[in-house]
Amino acid sequence: MSEIDPFGEPPDGGLNAWLKVFGCFLLYSNIWGFTLSFGAFEVYYSHNLLSSSSPSAISWIGTVQSWFLIIVGVLSGPLFDLGYFRPMLFIGNFGVVFGIFMLSISTTYWQVFLSQGVCMGLGAGLLYVPSMALIGLSFSKKRSLAQGIVTSGIAVGGISYIVAFDKMTATKGFGWAVRTMGFVALAICIIAFPALLTGTSALAKARTKRKLFDPSAFKDSSFNVFTLSSFFTFLGYIIPYFYIPSFAEDTLGISREFSLYILVFSVAASFLGRLSAGLVAHYLGPLLTWFCCAAISGVLSLAWIGVKNQSGLITFAVFWGFCSAGLVTLPAAVFPSLCPDQRRLGTRVGMSWGVSSFASLIGSPIAGALLKHKVTHGKQARSNYLGPQLWGGCCLLVGAGIILVLLLMTMKRRRSSIFI
Known part of the structure; x- marks a missing residue:
């Protein structure tokens, strides 16, 4: 060996x-x-x-x-x-x-x-x-x-x-x-x-x-737009994974055991989603694929508002796990092509990742603060998840919009097609 x-x-x-x-x-x-x-x-x-x-x-x-x-x-x-x-x-x-x-x-x-x-x-x-x-x-x-x-x-x-x-x-x-x-x-x-x-x-x-900090990165518009897009997508990404089981149990009256299995379905779908995102990115380009994943995930998060039964939640969970998987894997494939000096790649990745990490820190607690308990529905107390659903969906759609700006900027700079 x-x-x-x-x-x-x-x-x-x-x-x-x-x-x-x-x-x-x-x-x-x-x-x-x-x-x-x-x-x-x-x-x-x-x-x-x-x-x-x-x-x-x-x-x-x-x-x-x-x-x-x-x-x-x-x-x-x-x-x-x-x-x-x-x-x-x-x-x-x-x-x-x-x-x-x-x-x-x-x-x-x-x-x-x-x-x-x-x-x-x-x-x-x-x-x-x-x-x-x-x-x-x-x-x-x-x-x-x-x-x-x-x-x-x-x-x-x-x-x-x-x-x-x-x-x-x-x-x-x-x-x-x-x-x-x-x-x-x-x-x-x-x-x-x-x-x-x-x-x-x-x-x-x-x-x-290697340096931990490169101040010249903040003069690079591509770095700033990339970091901003990552920040907003991370704000909304983890919310469904945290709240699918409690939504199933509190709002739909599904048993605790099966509520967790719905989360399992979502995680299992993310396995296939990671493989598929990589394959699609190979042909369409990682930046365009990242935009598609963010936009579809934002729409799905808003569609979660309309889920009223068990079959609907299972469908949402599977599609969510599959489509959102690229939000974690694709940024790493996008960033190297945006860095003008590969010798500073590690430093700039660390800086961007460090800023985006704060979105992971605050995204779900904000969603939890928007979650309303003890809303009477008939004779049974139910929780209202409209706040977390809107918060996650809007953050992802804003992130998708910023990725689109990054895509257009990159197309203009390289004078290339949309498949980047």
């Missing part, structure tokens, strides 16, 4: 490189799987463990977790370049697993917030960007295929943890349900370590340092 050489050409295959795909697949199933499964926790907290807390307050737990995942990832990239991959691998996985076990014994809001939001988020952030960089050092021509396999771990982990949480809380209670998930996460880490550590001794050598 060939050693990964961060200063040379990627091997683009071989046992060592594919072991990194396997290990990163497992990491993604942990760090992103828990993020996508927060909708299951949201509905449980609102009805049981944290029933005295507002929907907005509960949403802060999940959004802080996802925000730390992204914002710490911006900082962990330079640490990876400085040769700290192995320490971050151990510390990051410890943070995720430790946070899960602390969550299992949490009984108050702040305990849940610190364990699930802060501890797990910080641990995941140390693993996110280094895992992407590891694939980049292992593949060149086959990089898209390798990244596709790795990111599929998001859906696999999300589905697995949602189903496990549902089954275990019903039979063993919250504490043992989360502890069981913690043991699974620990086993995943133990299996992933050998695959990720084999042939990576060269990564302990410091590589060229």
